[in-house]
Amino acid sequence: MLIQQLVNALTLGAIYSLIALGYTLVYGILAMINFAHSEVLMLGAFMALGLAALLPAIFGTGVVGLVGMFILSMAGAGVINVLVERFAYRPLRHISRLAPLISAIGVSIILQNGVFLWISTQSLRFPEPVAIGQVPVFGATISTLQITILAAALILMGLLHFFVERTKLGKAMRACSDDIQTAGLMGINPDYIIALTFFIGGALGGAAGVLYGMNYGSIKYNLGFLPGAKAFTAAVLGGIGNIRGAVLGGFILGILEVLASGYIPNGAQWRDVIAFTVLIIVLLVRPSGLLGEKIAEKV
Amino acid sequence: MLRWRWTPWTALALAAAFPFLAATLDAQYLVRVGGVIGLFMILGLGLNFTLGYVGLFDLGFIAFYAIGAYTTAIAMRAGVPALLALGLAMVVTLAVRALLGLTILRLRGDYLAVVTMGFGEIARLTINNLDAFTNGPKGLQLAPWRPLNFLSDDPNIQYYLLILLAVAAGVVAAKRLENSRVGRAWVAIREDEIAARLSGIPVRHYKLLAFTISAAYAGLAGGLFAQWEQFVTPESFVFWESILVVSIVVLGGMGSIAGVLLGALVLVGFPPLMQWKLSADWINYRYLFFGLILVLVTLFRPQGILPSSRREAELTS
Amino acid sequence: MTTKAPHGRVLLEVKDLAQHFGGLKAVDQVNLSIHEGEIVSVIGPNGAGKTTFFNVLTGVYPGTRGEILFNGRELRGMASHDIVAAGVARTFQNIRLFAHMTALENVMVGRHTRTAQFLLGPLLRSAAFRNEEKAIETAAKEHLEFVGLKALGNELAKNLPYGAQRKLEIARALASEPKLLILDEPTAGMNSTESQDLVALVRKVRERGVTVLLIEHQMRVVMDISDRVFVFDYGVKIAEGKPKEVVANARVIEAYLGKEGAQ
Numbered sequence: 001m002l003i004q005q006l007v008n009a010l011t012l013g014a015i016y017s018l019i020a021l022g023y024t025l026v027y028g029i030l031a032m033i034n035f036a037h038s039e040v041l042m043l044g045a046f047m048a049l050g051l052a053a054l055l056p057a058i059f060g061t062g063v064v065g066l067v068g069m070f071i072l073s074m075a076g077a078g079v080i081n082v083l084v085e086r087f088a089y090r091p092l093r094h095i096s097r098l099a100p101l102i103s104a105i106g107v108s109i110i111l112q113n114g115v116f117l118w119i120s121t122q123s124l125r126f127p128e129p130v131a132i133g134q135v136p137v138f139g140a141t142i143s144t145l146q147i148t149i150l151a152a153a154l155i156l157m158g159l160l161h162f163f164v165e166r167t168k169l170g171k172a173m174r175a176c177s178d179d180i181q182t183a184g185l186m187g188i189n190p191d192y193i194i195a196l197t198f199f200i201g202g203a204l205g206g207a208a209g210v211l212y213g214m215n216y217g218s219i220k221y222n223l224g225f226l227p228g229a230k231a232f233t234a235a236v237l238g239g240i241g242n243i244r245g246a247v248l249g250g251f252i253l254g255i256l257e258v259l260a261s262g263y264i265p266n267g268a269q270w271r272d273v274i275a276f277t278v279l280i281i282v283l284l285v286r287p288s289g290l291l292g293e294k295i296a297e298k299v
Numbered sequence: 300m301l302r303w304r305w306t307p308w309t310a311l312a313l314a315a316a317f318p319f320l321a322a323t324l325d326a327q328y329l330v331r332v333g334g335v336i337g338l339f340m341i342l343g344l345g346l347n348f349t350l351g352y353v354g355l356f357d358l359g360f361i362a363f364y365a366i367g368a369y370t371t372a373i374a375m376r377a378g379v380p381a382l383l384a385l386g387l388a389m390v391v392t393l394a395v396r397a398l399l400g401l402t403i404l405r406l407r408g409d410y411l412a413v414v415t416m417g418f419g420e421i422a423r424l425t426i427n428n429l430d431a432f433t434n435g436p437k438g439l440q441l442a443p444w445r446p447l448n449f450l451s452d453d454p455n456i457q458y459y460l461l462i463l464l465a466v467a468a469g470v471v472a473a474k475r476l477e478n479s480r481v482g483r484a485w486v487a488i489r490e491d492e493i494a495a496r497l498s499g500i501p502v503r504h505y506k507l508l509a510f511t512i513s514a515a516y517a518g519l520a521g522g523l524f525a526q527w528e529q530f531v532t533p534e535s536f537v538f539w540e541s542i543l544v545v546s547i548v549v550l551g552g553m554g555s556i557a558g559v560l561l562g563a564l565v566l567v568g569f570p571p572l573m574q575w576k577l578s579a580d581w582i583n584y585r586y587l588f589f590g591l592i593l594v595l596v597t598l599f600r601p602q603g604i605l606p607s608s609r610r611e612a613e614l615t616s
Numbered sequence: 617m618t619t620k621a622p623h624g625r626v627l628l629e630v631k632d633l634a635q636h637f638g639g640l641k642a643v644d645q646v647n648l649s650i651h652e653g654e655i656v657s658v659i660g661p662n663g664a665g666k667t668t669f670f671n672v673l674t675g676v677y678p679g680t681r682g683e684i685l686f687n688g689r690e691l692r693g694m695a696s697h698d699i700v701a702a703g704v705a706r707t708f709q710n711i712r713l714f715a716h717m718t719a720l721e722n723v724m725v726g727r728h729t730r731t732a733q734f735l736l737g738p739l740l741r742s743a744a745f746r747n748e749e750k751a752i753e754t755a756a757k758e759h760l761e762f763v764g765l766k767a768l769g770n771e772l773a774k775n776l777p778y779g780a781q782r783k784l785e786i787a788r789a790l791a792s793e794p795k796l797l798i799l800d801e802p803t804a805g806m807n808s809t810e811s812q813d814l815v816a817l818v819r820k821v822r823e824r825g826v827t828v829l830l831i832e833h834q835m836r837v838v839m840d841i842s843d844r845v846f847v848f849d850y851g852v853k854i855a856e857g858k859p860k861e862v863v864a865n866a867r868v869i870e871a872y873l874g875k876e877g878a879q
Contacts, residue, residue, distance in 0.1 A: 033409045088594055097408050098354060099597050102549055105358070106593025109542060113587040225538070229420075232413060266428075273424045276417035283410050284402060472739060479738035479745070480731055480752070483717070487725045490714035497674055497708075499700035499729035499792050508735075609718045611770045612753060 003140040005262050006255075011146045011215060013254025014153035018208035019231030020238065020246035021160065022081075022201035028177040028241035029197050030093070035104035036084050037205055038228020039111035044077035044206025045126070045213040045223065046115060052127045070152070070210060077206020078199040080111075085198040090191070115221040123220045126213035149211045156207055157247060160200070164243065173197060177241065226272060230257070233279035239292025248290060253278070307470070314463055318456040328575060330455045334527065336567045337462035338520045343547040343559040344469045345516025348509040350545065351554035351607075352482065354489035355404070355510060356412040359419025360544050363392045363514045365426060365536035367521025372439045372531045373432065381444040385522040392518030393511055400510040404503065419541050427533040438532030441525060458527040465519055466560075473556050476512075478610060485509050486554065539586060543567070546589045550596055552603025561605050566592070624652035627827050628673075628796060633682035633692075635665075635672045635851075642668040644851045646682070650796070655818060655828045657838045657859075660848035661871060666831045667709060669848065670798055674706050675699045686796070701729040705789035706798035709831075711781050715774035719765055719784050722773050723756035726791030759787040763817060779810045783817065790821065797821060799830035803837055815841050839863070847871065 019041055026034045051069045088107045092099040134141040164170040175183040176193045184190045212227060213219045234253040238245025253275065260274045261267040267274075282289070318330045342364060349355045367388040374384040403414050426433045433439065447457040476482050484505050487495040496502045525531050547566050551558025570585035596603065628650040635643040643665045650656050658666050672679045675696035684691040691699050705726075714722050731752055737745030760766045763783040768776060773784060782802055789797055802818070803811040815837055818828055832838045838845060838859060845862045847855040849871040855862055862868055 033413065088598070091598055095601070098356065099601060101356060101409055101412060102545075103594050103597040105542065105545070106590045106595075106597065109586055109590030110594065113584075113590060117583060117587060229413075229417070236410075236413075269428050270424075273421050273428070276421045279417050280403070280414050280421075283406055283414055287406065287410060475738045475741060476735070479749070480728065480733050481735065481738060483721060483725050484728060486717060487714045490716055491712045493676070494708065494712035494714065495725070496696045497676070497700065497706055498726050498788060499697045499705075500725070501695070501697045609716070609721060609770075609772065611718070612720050612757075614720075614757070614766060614769045 003138050004142075005258055007137075007140065007142050007146055009255040009258035010251065011149050011254070012258060013251035014150050015208050015211050015215065015250075016227065016231045016234045016253050017247045017250025018153055018156060018204045018211070019227055020235040020250045021157075021243065022205040022208075023232050023235040024238070024240055024243060024246040025173075025197050025201040025204075027235070028243075029173070029180065029194055030089075031241075032089070032097075032100050033104070033232065034081075034084075034198075034201070035101065036088075036107040036111060037081075037201070037232075038224030039108050040077050040081050040084075040202045040224075041205040041209035041212070041228065042115065042219075042221065042224035043080055043111065044073050044209030045219045046119060046209075047076045047206070048073040048210040048213060049124060049126060049219060070207065073210050074203040074206045077209065078201075078203035081198040081202025081205070082195050085195060090194075112221055112224070120221065123218045126217055126219050128214075128217075145214060149215055152207070152211060156204060160204070160243070163200075169193075169196065229279070230275050233275060233282065236279065236287070236289055237282050239289030242289065242291045245289055245291035311463075311467055315460065318451070318453075318459050322453070322456070327453070327455065328571075330453075330459050332568060332571045334455060334459040334462050335571075336563055337459065337466050338524055339544065339547060339567045340466045340560050340563040341462070341469050341516050341520040341523075342544045343551070343563045344466075344473050344556065345513040345520070346544050346548050347473065347513075347554065347556065347559050348485070348516075349513045350548050351552075351559070352477070352485035352489060353506055353509040354408075354553070355506065356408055356415070356545075357510075357513075358412050358416035358538075358541050358545065359422070360415070360513070360517060361536045361538075361540040362419045362422035363396060363517035364521040364524070364540070365422055365533070366392050366395055367518035368525040368531045368535070369426060369433060369439070369521075370518070371522035371525040372441050375441050375444070375526075376439065381446070381526060385519065385526075388522035389515050389518040392514040392521070396514030396517075397507065397511045400507045404506050404510060416538070416541075419536075419538060423533050423536050423538075426536070433533075436533060438530055438534075441529040441531075443529055444526050454527070458523065462523055462527075465523060469516055469519075470556055470560070477556070481505070481508070489554070542586075543589060546592055550592050550603060552606040555603060555605050555607035558603045558605035558607065562603070565604075624654065626650070627652045627687065628829075629683075629685040630673075631683040631685070633669075633672060633684065634680045635668055635677050636680045641851045643672060646848075646851075646853050648846055648853060648856065650827060650829060652795075652827055653822065653825065654843045655822055655830070655841055656844050656846065657830055657832045657842040658846045658848060659832060659835075659838055659862075664848040664871075665851035666848050667800055668851070670706065670800055670829075670831065673699075673798065674704060697729070700792050700794075703793070703795035704798065705792045705794035705796075707782070707785040707789055707800055707802060709800040709804065711778075711785055713773040713781055713784060713788075716772060718770050719773055719776060719780075719787075720753070720756055720760060720769035722784055723759050723787045723791045724752050726759070726788040727752045727755055729792050756791060759791045760784075762790065762820070763787040779806060779813070782806070782814065786817065786821070790826070794826060796827045796829060799828065801831050801833060803832065803834055808836075811837055835863075 022037050023034060048069050051072055055065050055069050084107050088103045089100045092103055133144045135144060164173060172188045172193055175188060176190055180190050230253055231250065234249035235246045237252060238249030257271055257275060261271045317333060321327060321329050346357060346360050349357050370388040370391045371384045374387050375381060379387065399418060403411060406414060427436055445454060445457055447460055450460060451457055484500045487500060488502055488505055492502055543566060547562035548559055550566060551562030566589065570582055573581040626649050630646055630648050633643060633646040646669060660666055671677045673684060675694055679692045686702060686704060689702060691702065714725060731748055733745045733748050757766060760769050763786055765780055765783055765787065768780060776784060803814050811834060818841060822828055842859050844856060845859050846853055847862055847868050854867050854871060855865045
């Protein structure tokens with residue numbers, strides 16, 4: 001029972017971590033909350049659904065088709081995120097802190113209602129990507145679906161780590177995150193790096209959306225809101241702007257949520273209340289998060 | 300000069316005459332819409348203290364509308380007279396808001412947005428889950444209260460007029476505070492918090508004050524809503540309604556009383572009007588419309604459609 | 617190096633003041649006193665801790681150690697708005713006005729600590745409220761006139777020309793009736809005519825009995841205006857004295873020009 005719960009928690013945590021990475025990457029570079037991120041992940045799931053109907057004809061139903069669906073959905077979500085940045089945030093970058101926030105909320109509403117109006121108002125069944133089997137581990141049964149989700153999430157986190165730490169572009173990204181003006185003086189084009197950051201963040205969000213759809217078996221136009229808010233909690237918990245923090249926070253939140261619904265009376269009913277309460281408490285008690293740094297305001 | 304002085308009174312007189320005109324035109328439906336517009340005018344005037352004057356982002360404002368509605372409903376079901384229940388609703392929302400403000404107002408702008416959104420969800424889910432007090436998703440029923448029977452038999456007209464009265468009172472109170480030492484302190488904080496502090500304004504107190512006063516409006520609107528509908532459920536207080544109030548303030552012009560009134564008129568009045576005249580599907584497009592307004596106004600007209608104009612002084616003496 | 621005490625009684629006395637950020641000693645071991653009616657300049661290279669020092673004086677930073685005695689009262693640990701009420705007002709290096717308020721309203725905000733009407737007065741439009749509002753407006757107009765901006769009173773602050781914005785900041789600060797006015801680089805970005813204009817204004821401020829402490833980079837202005845000068849370097853006060861004494865001081869030259877320059 002406990003192991004089963006733990007696996008559920010890790011699966012959920014992995015999805016939260018991927019979403020949290022998108023928040024944290026963008027926050028690290030622009031110090032803004034990308035409110036539309038939850039819709040980007042929702043769109044990732046819908047693109048995967050569309051591709052699932054389309055791709056088997058080209059790639060077949062095997063692993064190639066699955067990976068193809070995954071990569072294309074990620075790319076699509078990344079592109080959407082880049083477009084959102086270009087048209088709704090960039091013109092407001094130097095206006096005020098409030099302006100991009102309002103614009104971001106507006107974008108989020110537009111994307112969500114676009115799907116509601118023109119794709120579907122109802123839940124749609126998400127196809128089973130792999131034949132679901134059960135694997136016995138230490139007396140618990142773990143589905144191959146959960147293993148697939150965990151594996152995919154971990155591979156993506158590994159790739160992100162490699163990119164940020166080992167490549168030249170990753171280094172440029174880190175430089176911008178430290179100090180975007182100085183990085184600009186060093187010959188890095190900040191607009192380009194910001195766009196790249198939105199692309200990567202969006203792609204990870206899109207991947208999370210696909211995994212979310214696989215995990216729950218159905219998707220809806222408003223699916224982004226709750227995991228988005230919870231993953232934001234995870235990002236803040238870990239220390240917003242901090243990549244390792246986002247992963248840590250995601251897994252902590254996943255574990256917390258599964259434990260809460262399993263062991264607190266009426267836990268399932270109060271699960272979301274608990275997640276939001278954790279968010280508020282973390283922001284109040286330690287807004288810099290577990291791995292973040294304090295920042296002083298300049299006069 | 301003279302024309303501007305009389306504009307509010309003319310608008311008020313026209314608004315008061317409207318339901319009687321509508322009755323002769325067989326357009327009673329519009330009286331209901333008018334009442335809802337009025338409720339959102341009150342909500343917008345309330346949020347304008349927090350978002351408009353002081354520049355604090357609040358994405359969970361509808362929670363206080365809910366608290367006002369539920370306080371009124373629970374009090375009236377316990378036998379409290381209707382007017383007293385309205386007063387109680389305002390007191391309870393003020394108290395909850397003050398407590399919330401005390402805990403969260405030290406957070407920076409975007410964090411504050413997230414926390415208030417979280418609070419809005421917590422409030423709604425709690426109302427939904429606390430069956431013992433709120434009857435959960437099934438909602439609470441109220442006995443009718445008809446205070447204006449001498450004016451009309453139609454409860455919609457009665458509540459329309461009652462809400463109009465509340466809007467007028469709300470506008471007067473907001474206007475008077477705006478043109479005072481307190482109102483100037485608020486706007487100064489919005490413009491530059493550090494300069495405000497170093498001009499002698501106790502910034503935290505004044506933020507808390509504006510944040511809290513907002514709740515009196517939400518509590519009043521919530522109470523009137525409950526008494527009018529005679530029924531409250533958690534369904535009326537979803538995140539989207541908070542977004543609607545934010546959109547009203549942003550579209551009208553942050554810090555502009557006239558702007559908020561116009562914003563509510565447009566955003567709340569437009570969708571049902573379209574639905575009534577064009578097609579029933581129109582109502583589904585309203586949120587898309589709000590989202591577009593938030594983005595387009597921020598990008599192209601950040602001061603809103605009726606920006607607040609600063610009071611001019613007589614400079615020659 | 618200490619010159620003989622200037623005229624007037626001590627208004628501000630700073631003892632062993634420090635502001636550290638982690639390992640960085642932005643301000644350290646600062647001792648100085650300022651007398652009533654003086655105009656005192658603080659000079660020093662960039663990063664010498666001058667603005668940080670002002671920020672500690674006005675409660676923006678808490679200070680790590682030391683005392684700030686103003687009229688015998690300890691300011692350190694007080695909130696910024698209480699420091700204003702105690703009689704210390706300031707302006708900023710990069711102008712911080714209330715951009716979307718009129719010039720007059722900016723100055724009216726400056727009256728905050730000297731007025732009292734709260735919620736009930738304005739809500740009921742009581743006689744006390746209306747009288748106070750009138751008094752605030754009159755006082756604010758006087759301050760605008762004093763800095764020469766009365767005609768621009770109804771302009772939004774953001775629409776004023778640069779030099780006028782600097783003066784408006786001073787008018788706003790004066791509206792709180794300070795005993796000590798702190799100016800952070802008041803002539804920054806000004807041409808020489810504008811600078812001279814501002815120097816004249818600072819003298820006028822002193823004539824009203826207000827003591828002035830300013831950070832200034834233009835040496836011509838410093839020499840022209842100051843009764844005394846404090847020199848900061850690496851967070852420490854390295855010299856003080858009359859302007860002419862200070863510019864002849866070897867440590868000061870070294871701080872500005874490096875060791876070779878001093879030889």
